[in-house]
Amino acid sequence: MATLSTHPDCVPIVSYRFGKGATNIDKYIELDGYQAARKAIALGPDGIIAEMKASNLRGRGGAGFPTGLKWSFVPKQSDKPKYVLVNGDESEPGTCKDRLIFEQDPHAVIEGTIIAGLSIQAKMGFIYLRGEYRYLLEITERAVADAYAKGFLGKNIFGSGLDFDIVTQTGAGAYEVGEESALMESLEGKRGIPRIRPPFPAVVGLYGGPTIINNAETIATVPHVFRLGGAEYAKIGTERNGGTRLFCLSGHIERPGVYELPMGYNLRKMIYEVGGGIPGGKKLKAVVPGGASTPALTADEIDIGMDFDQLGKAGSMLGSGGVVVLDETTCMVEFALRTMKFYAHESCGWCIPCREGTDWLKKSLTRLHEGGAVDKDIDNIRYLAENMLGRTFCPLGDAAAMPTIAFVKKFRKEFEDHLDGKGCPHHHAQEPEIALV
Amino acid sequence: MSTQPTLFSPALAARFDKLVTLYPIRRSALVPMLLYAQDEVGYLSDPVIAEIAERVGATELEVRNVISYYSLLRTKPAGKYHVQVCTNISCMLRGGNEILDHCKKKLGIPNKGVTSDGLFSLEEVECIGACSWAPAAQVNYDFHENLTPESIDKVLAEYRTKSEKGAAK
Numbered sequence: 001m002a003t004l005s006t007h008p009d010c011v012p013i014v015s016y017r018f019g020k021g022a023t024n025i026d027k028y029i030e031l032d033g034y035q036a037a038r039k040a041i042a043l044g045p046d047g048i049i050a051e052m053k054a055s056n057l058r059g060r061g062g063a064g065f066p067t068g069l070k071w072s073f074v075p076k077q078s079d080k081p082k083y084v085l086v087n088g089d090e091s092e093p094g095t096c097k098d099r100l101i102f103e104q105d106p107h108a109v110i111e112g113t114i115i116a117g118l119s120i121q122a123k124m125g126f127i128y129l130r131g132e133y134r135y136l137l138e139i140t141e142r143a144v145a146d147a148y149a150k151g152f153l154g155k156n157i158f159g160s161g162l163d164f165d166i167v168t169q170t171g172a173g174a175y176e177v178g179e180e181s182a183l184m185e186s187l188e189g190k191r192g193i194p195r196i197r198p199p200f201p202a203v204v205g206l207y208g209g210p211t212i213i214n215n216a217e218t219i220a221t222v223p224h225v226f227r228l229g230g231a232e233y234a235k236i237g238t239e240r241n242g243g244t245r246l247f248c249l250s251g252h253i254e255r256p257g258v259y260e261l262p263m264g265y266n267l268r269k270m271i272y273e274v275g276g277g278i279p280g281g282k283k284l285k286a287v288v289p290g291g292a293s294t295p296a297l298t299a300d301e302i303d304i305g306m307d308f309d310q311l312g313k314a315g316s317m318l319g320s321g322g323v324v325v326l327d328e329t330t331c332m333v334e335f336a337l338r339t340m341k342f343y344a345h346e347s348c349g350w351c352i353p354c355r356e357g358t359d360w361l362k363k364s365l366t367r368l369h370e371g372g373a374v375d376k377d378i379d380n381i382r383y384l385a386e387n388m389l390g391r392t393f394c395p396l397g398d399a400a401a402m403p404t405i406a407f408v409k410k411f412r413k414e415f416e417d418h419l420d421g422k423g424c425p426h427h428h429a430q431e432p433e434i435a436l437v
Numbered sequence: 438m439s440t441q442p443t444l445f446s447p448a449l450a451a452r453f454d455k456l457v458t459l460y461p462i463r464r465s466a467l468v469p470m471l472l473y474a475q476d477e478v479g480y481l482s483d484p485v486i487a488e489i490a491e492r493v494g495a496t497e498l499e500v501r502n503v504i505s506y507y508s509l510l511r512t513k514p515a516g517k518y519h520v521q522v523c524t525n526i527s528c529m530l531r532g533g534n535e536i537l538d539h540c541k542k543k544l545g546i547p548n549k550g551v552t553s554d555g556l557f558s559l560e561e562v563e564c565i566g567a568c569s570w571a572p573a574a575q576v577n578y579d580f581h582e583n584l585t586p587e588s589i590d591k592v593l594a595e596y597r598t599k600s601e602k603g604a605a606k
Binding site (some may be wrong): 002005070090091092093096097098100124130131132133134135148159167170171173174175186187189190191192207248249250252253255257258288293322324326330334335338339342345346348353391 | 459460461462464465466467468469471472482493495502503506507508509510524525526527529530531563564565566568569570571575578579580
């Protein structure tokens with residue numbers, strides 16, 4: 001069972017109902033549940049979007065696109081049915097927040113999906129969960145059935161005269177399916193291969209209809225925006241970065257856990273006060289601030305507010321909220337290699353820069369880690385990664401390239417220490433799994 | 438479909454009959470159907486693939502094409518208890534590789550191996566969403582977190598006992 005961690009600085013918005021038995025629909029209702037959907041019905045599509053825009057809520061999946069704006073791109077008139085698709089395919093390494101949401105408050109996701117549907121006059125929503133989260137699928141299916149029984153889903157929801165259905169869906173193991181267009185392909189019963197854009201999903205999405213696709217945390221936040229009011233919600237965070245988010249602290253940290261903190265919370269405080277610092281009094285070496293795909297920060301770069309804009313300015317990303325802490329004993333080459341092994345495994349193979357790039361980077365990093373590399377290899381690793389950037393159908397290529405470039409740039413000395421046949425100066429060298437090139 | 442002969446239990450066959458009606462297109466039921474079939478049968482055998490292809494109105498080739506994409510889907514049997522150890526970054530930093538090595542030794546099988554009695558199989562997996570409770574593993578769909586070599590021993594022993602008692606699902 002996944003539980004929320006707390007600290008006095010935590011602000012429970014998304015986690016407002018965690019640990020209170022809110023998987024039970026009556027308990028959820030008792031805790032102001034399904035009031036937001038009623039408010040949204042009264043507001044109508046334009047009112048909903050105005051409230052969302054006022055909240056400054058930005059996409060929690062990684063890109064940080066303003067949610068209200070995204071919804072407003074869906075055309076009012078459409079020959080094809082419109083859809084809402086909730087992305088619960090959480091699989092960015094370092095991220096485990098959606099698990100908590102579905103486990104503790106599945107009705108918030110359902111209510112958020114209804115509101116998203118109301119904003120674009122859709123009649124159907126899908127909640128897609130990664131295949132590994134089977135117990136969460138069961139919890140969510142039960143919650144959906146309970147919502148139907150209460151008349152909150154189906155025909156004439158809340159007696160409004162409007163219809164809205166939700167179907168839950170499971171994946172079957174694929175990081176790439178967390179990418180919005182691959183997600184739609186998977187839901188259409190196909191391999192999760194990305195689609196070329198434009199057209200964007202807001203215009204041509206699922207089954208060819210206009211589609212809103214949002215991360216599960218974003219959708220679970222929506223009812224709270226209406227509970228508090230968009231403007232009030234916006235006040236919690238920093239400028240243009242409304243509200244809170246669930247930060248997942250992991251790695252070399254005294255108190256790992258998922259904490260709900262305001263947007264813009266200082267990273268140093270997050271590590272040393274909220275997370276209790278680094279075990280054994282060791283020094284910090286690096287932080288991956290928002291999941292495996294975000295460029296690492298060095299120990300000198302952690303006096304920063306954790307929001308989309310401040311991290312963007314620092315050359316990284318807020319990403320999915322996965323804060324991975326690395327102490328001084330970590331081998332950065334091994335860490336880079338493990339990251340790349342992941343992307344090489346998960347690349348769908350559709351476009352060449354990603355398919356070949358991730359594989360060659362994995363081979364090059366393996367060779368470097370084992371002591372078989374020559375000087376030139378370090379620049380080659382960076383060159384290869386830089387040439388993947390922006391040259392792929394979907395962001396997986398960038399996700400693999402960006403952290404690699406940062407590792408080489410910021411920790412070059414460590415890469416050099418592996419040269420001249422020395423291999424890894426740290427103790428825990430892995431057994432080789434692939435042949436040397 | 439429900440009147441046709443089926444490879445699945447009546448409950449699963451009924452679930453599949455309903456599943457294809459939930460979506461705008463039948464094909465949308467494919468990925469969940471493959472996973473649920475695998476859960477019941479153990480793996481996606483040729484006859485299973487043929488039946489599912491018919492149920493969603495796709496060719497067997499199209500279904501195989503989808504199967505090969507998803508890492509949870511398999512066309513060969515795994516152990517009764519499929520031990521999936523995460524070694525991705527957050528788990529690696531807290532001893533995920535050591536847990537994997539320990540399982541290899543304890544079970545006497547390599548990565549992707551199956552024990553000779555068919556009870557356990559082992560697989561090194563990518564991030565399973567347990568980063569803040571690392572290192573972690575999944576046995577079938579059950580999460581086991583904050584692992585140590587001692588605690589994973591206990592976990593494996595419990596599954597062995599469960600199987601011996603015949604209480605396993």
